[in-house]
Amino acid sequence: MKQKHWLDNPDNVRLLWRGFLLTLVLTVALGALIDLHPHFPIESWFGFYAAYGFLACLLMIIVAKAMGLLLKRPDTFYEGDHCDD
Amino acid sequence: MISAFALHPALILIAGAFLLPLLKGQMRNMAVLAIPATTLVSVFLLPDGKLWETSWLDYTLAPLAVDQLSRLFAGIFALMALAGGLFALHQQNRLEMPAAYLYAGSAIGVVLAGDLITVFVFWELMAIGSTLIIWSTGTPSAWAASRRYLTVHLAGGVILFAGITGHIIETGNVGFSAMQANSIANWLILIGFLINAGAPPFSAWLPDAYPEASWSGMVFLSAFTTKTAVYVLLRGFPGTEILIWIGIFMIFYGIVYALLENDMRRILAYSIVNQVGFMITGIGIGTEMALNGAAAHAVSHIIYKALLLMTAGAVLVATNRRKCSELGGLFHSMPLTTLCACIGALAISSFPLTSGFISKSMVSQAAIDGHMQTVWLFLTAASAGVFLHAGIKFPWFVFFQKDSGLRPAEPPLSMRFGMVLFAILCVAIGLWPDFLYAMLPYAVVYVPYTAAHVVTQLQLLLFSGLAFFVMLNYLKRTPTITLDADWLWRASGPAAGRTIASALQISLACMRKGFAAANVMLSAAINRQRLPDGFLLRSWPSANMSLWVMVMLLSYLALYYLE
Numbered sequence: 001m002k003q004k005h006w007l008d009n010p011d012n013v014r015l016l017w018r019g020f021l022l023t024l025v026l027t028v029a030l031g032a033l034i035d036l037h038p039h040f041p042i043e044s045w046f047g048f049y050a051a052y053g054f055l056a057c058l059l060m061i062i063v064a065k066a067m068g069l070l071l072k073r074p075d076t077f078y079e080g081d082h083c084d085d
Numbered sequence: 086m087i088s089a090f091a092l093h094p095a096l097i098l099i100a101g102a103f104l105l106p107l108l109k110g111q112m113r114n115m116a117v118l119a120i121p122a123t124t125l126v127s128v129f130l131l132p133d134g135k136l137w138e139t140s141w142l143d144y145t146l147a148p149l150a151v152d153q154l155s156r157l158f159a160g161i162f163a164l165m166a167l168a169g170g171l172f173a174l175h176q177q178n179r180l181e182m183p184a185a186y187l188y189a190g191s192a193i194g195v196v197l198a199g200d201l202i203t204v205f206v207f208w209e210l211m212a213i214g215s216t217l218i219i220w221s222t223g224t225p226s227a228w229a230a231s232r233r234y235l236t237v238h239l240a241g242g243v244i245l246f247a248g249i250t251g252h253i254i255e256t257g258n259v260g261f262s263a264m265q266a267n268s269i270a271n272w273l274i275l276i277g278f279l280i281n282a283g284a285p286p287f288s289a290w291l292p293d294a295y296p297e298a299s300w301s302g303m304v305f306l307s308a309f310t311t312k313t314a315v316y317v318l319l320r321g322f323p324g325t326e327i328l329i330w331i332g333i334f335m336i337f338y339g340i341v342y343a344l345l346e347n348d349m350r351r352i353l354a355y356s357i358v359n360q361v362g363f364m365i366t367g368i369g370i371g372t373e374m375a376l377n378g379a380a381a382h383a384v385s386h387i388i389y390k391a392l393l394l395m396t397a398g399a400v401l402v403a404t405n406r407r408k409c410s411e412l413g414g415l416f417h418s419m420p421l422t423t424l425c426a427c428i429g430a431l432a433i434s435s436f437p438l439t440s441g442f443i444s445k446s447m448v449s450q451a452a453i454d455g456h457m458q459t460v461w462l463f464l465t466a467a468s469a470g471v472f473l474h475a476g477i478k479f480p481w482f483v484f485f486q487k488d489s490g491l492r493p494a495e496p497p498l499s500m501r502f503g504m505v506l507f508a509i510l511c512v513a514i515g516l517w518p519d520f521l522y523a524m525l526p527y528a529v530v531y532v533p534y535t536a537a538h539v540v541t542q543l544q545l546l547l548f549s550g551l552a553f554f555v556m557l558n559y560l561k562r563t564p565t566i567t568l569d570a571d572w573l574w575r576a577s578g579p580a581a582g583r584t585i586a587s588a589l590q591i592s593l594a595c596m597r598k599g600f601a602a603a604n605v606m607l608s609a610a611i612n613r614q615r616l617p618d619g620f621l622l623r624s625w626p627s628a629n630m631s632l633w634v635m636v637m638l639l640s641y642l643a644l645y646y647l648e
Binding site: 054 | 416453
């Protein structure tokens with residue numbers, strides 16, 4: 001812990017975030033500019049992949065959370081089952 | 086007929102496994118690298134065709150049959166054994182490496198087998214080799230997990246054996262070629278194959294057992310069993326429609342369970358099921374593009390998953406911790422491991438310029454070509470989900486997130502070499518896909534790098550990355566596990582067994598008590614007759630006797646007149 005890593009500086013992290021958001025905007029803009037050769041009609045919606053990726057992930061997290069409510073157990077749940085002889 | 090010049094690559098590796106325990110020091114280290122290297126070379130020296138043929142009982146076996154597909158799988162398995170051996174040079178346990186080479190050798194034996202009997206023999210050897218790897222860890226939890234693992238695989242082996250026997254009786258043919266799931270025997274074969282692929286409802290064996298292996302053991306385990314299953318499904322059941330839906334189930338099962346998981350290597354184990362799901366879906370679609378995609382993805386997957394597990398192994402060696410909730414901030418002192426983990430994570434997420442991009446997209450393309458919109462939508466959502474559950478989650482929680490204060494050193498040189506080798510391969514396959522495409526079973530007419538494909542893939546992945554950070558609060562790791570189907574045989578099954586056993590015991594005790602009481606009453610009754618006033622021992626009056634004599638004489642008289 002002698003010298004700080006550049007990632008430990010909040011300013012740099014903020015810069016990274018800005019770069020990330022800029023890239024997001026750029027990819028969507030590029031998607032509007034080039035021909036995406038859509039095969040299914042749904043693909044030609046503006047920013048389809050961006051929105052679909054985001055929403056699909058949101059949905060998966062929510063489903064996982066909901067299943068977690070039912071199925072989560074402390075990680076000591078099975079402990080002791082190796083001496084069940 | 087055995088042609089003298091064709092050495093069987095599987096036997097080289099298996100013989101090497103038995104040679105290793107006899108060697109020590111530098112000799113052993115040299116052998117660890119030379120054995121799989123020789124195997125790798127021998128795979129690519131083999132010409133096409135049935136090189137070994139022999140008859141056994143009434144059957145013609147072909148233990149060494151080579152074509153484009155089997156050469157690809159045997160080659161990647163040998164390469165995996167080489168890189169895994171390099172990574173594990175530092176492993177102190179003396180059992181693990183021979184077990185791993187036995188395991189890898191029998192996996193190569195399966196993919197080079199031209200008949201079902203040879204497939205079965207090597208299939209079972211694989212189960213033994215992999216179980217030995219888990220045993221070699223030596224912890225009580227590894228012992229318990231290995232027993233569950235072995236039970237599932239032996240059961241799978243029995244089902245496979247029944248299927249193969251039935252298949253041979255029905256068709257009279259031991260050859261291993263494409264089958265239809267149209268008879269009970271073929272269904273049994275399919276089920277036997279699918280159990281090893283980690284298909285539902287038996288997916289749980291994989292995340293249960295693999296993470297109990299040592300830091301190097303899991304690197305080996307991740308590669309062979311599931312990918313051998315992918316190979317036999319590719320050869321045996323291409324275009325079997327139910328595989329599409331089994332594959333899609335596995336994909337989402339892997340994502341959801343990995344999202345809930347805290348143990349870093351169990352996250353990666355769930356993501357094996359997830360990635361194998363993509364391959365199984367491709368096999369189910371069954372077109373040349375889809376089968377090429379499944380084979381190519383198996384190769385990419387072996388490399389980047391081994392890479393990810395090597396970095397996880399490096400962290401495990403350095404910190405002796407497995408849980409995300411206890412890790413974080415390791416990039417400070419392990420920059421090379423972090424870089425390798427990020428490359429593996431980008432490859433599994435199919436970022437452009439990595440191996441996943443040029444292989445997984447072929448399966449999606451096959452769904453598009455077949456106009457399967459629903460399947461395609463599932464696959465696309467799943468691609469985003471891969472980035473979510475493995476691509477960001479693993480490196481983020483292990484190497485970044487909050488600083489855990491741990492400052493472990495980079496792993497030893499041999500481990501670093503192993504990681505760097507596979508990291509370079511992940512990128513190289515992504516940069517020059519034609520090299521891999523040329524080794525696929527069918528001619529490839531697919532161009533992965535089009536502007537449209539790159540841009541849409543970036544949109545998909547970067548926005549799922551955004552979703553990760555937006556939802557980060559909901560993804561915080563908790564020290565929990567998630568119940569799976571294995572709850573049935575780990576908790577509820579044994580509990581039900583215990584309940585039934587105790588119920589049986591109680592009813593047996595009741596019955597025993599009842600019998601004892603009845604027994605006492607009966608013997609008392611019998612005993613009473615044996616006393617002086619018992620029925621037979623009593624003294625009877627003489628009047629009785631003369632009455633019975635009279636009855637007898639009268640009946641004699643009556644009978645006389647009746648004649």
